[in-house]
Amino acid sequence: MSYDLMVFIPEAAPQTPAAFQAWYHAQTEWTEGHTYDDPAITAPALRAWLVEMRQTFPDLNGDEATGDNDYETDYSIGCVVIYAAFSWSLATEALETVLRLAQKHQVGVFDPSFEANTILLPADGTMHPLPAVPPPQAQKKPWWKVW
Template sequence: MSYDLMVFAPEAAPRKRAAFLDWYEAQTEWPEEHGYDDPALAAPALQAFYAELSQEFAPVSGDTPEELESGADYTIARDLIYISFLDWDKIDQAHETVYRLAAKHALGFFDVSSDIAEVWLPDNKDGLRVAHSD
């Protein structure tokens, strides 16, 4: 089991919670007609985010113990990056880093593994705010 987070282009996602969750479900059916491992296909802010995050959490390309302990599995679409962290000992570090970089790059942040499915959106003060519910 993995610890999953997602960042997304805020202009691509609905603002209301129920609509966002429907959008999320549709996006994670992976409907785009391309592979999901090429960051060049993502929006520019997502590419910049990926370039920074992958320096700290390298993409897992196999299943060696070293990779599983330090890396992450990235699924990259045009408007989102879904990240699975395999080492549960690093979830606090993963959450903090993804949240910080999402704010830096003005991306939305979705804590997929959270029991309450928390969503944050960029605000105008170079940070993130909790998205409003319906």
Template sequence: MSYDLMVFDPNVAPRERGAFVAWYHKQAEWAEDRDYSDPAGTAPGLARFYHAMRQHFPAMNGPDATQDDDEIDRAADYCIGSSVIYATFPWSLAEEVYPVFRELAVECQVGFYDVSGDEGDGEIYFPGDTLRPPSGGAWRQVAADFRAFREEGQ
């Protein structure tokens, strides 16, 4: 189980929620003929986002995979398509990841989808939209539970 977020190219994603969710599920089939661990060929804004995000949460696989044992606990699994980047993180990092991911999406002018959002309608943000208040859903308690369990084990 992981904490999942996605950024997307706002020029290709549909804006209407139902169409967006259908498009998201199509993207998550990972049917492109590409190496999904390599940022080559992704949309320019997504590439900027990926390189900025790796400064905070390094890649665990692909050509940019961290070789630093001190970074492995902060590593993310980035699945990079031509129009989306789907990222999975340990639940123990969710509280830390969420604001950084969201902020960089806005800064890089890409869309943001809160895949793990539990309000029944995970946030979908397009550049230029007004950001909703940060999610305060039950996922935050799940993240806190994982973090406490991890700290107890150390």
């Protein structure tokens, strides 16, 4: 069993939990028409995140993979998402590293491994949960309606 996390480009993802879940399931159908092991196809922020992640969690399918290193991680690379499957024994360390680098590179994080299905977005230098309901848009009154 693996501990799975997905990072994504926030602007590409829906901003409500229900729509996000549907989008997540569509993304993980892996139907983009390319292999899912080429960092060149993903967004620059995700590529930068991946370069740093691989320093601690090397690619299980990479050139230097040994198959006997618990830190080796299976990455599936899409255009606007990267799905990472970590060794369950490293779940805490993986989550801490993913969050730190997601904040640094301003990408979102989704944790499908638990019932809460936490969706975190970068804002104001930290990671914040996606609100259950998007904030209402301020309605402007015409200038002639002052009351």
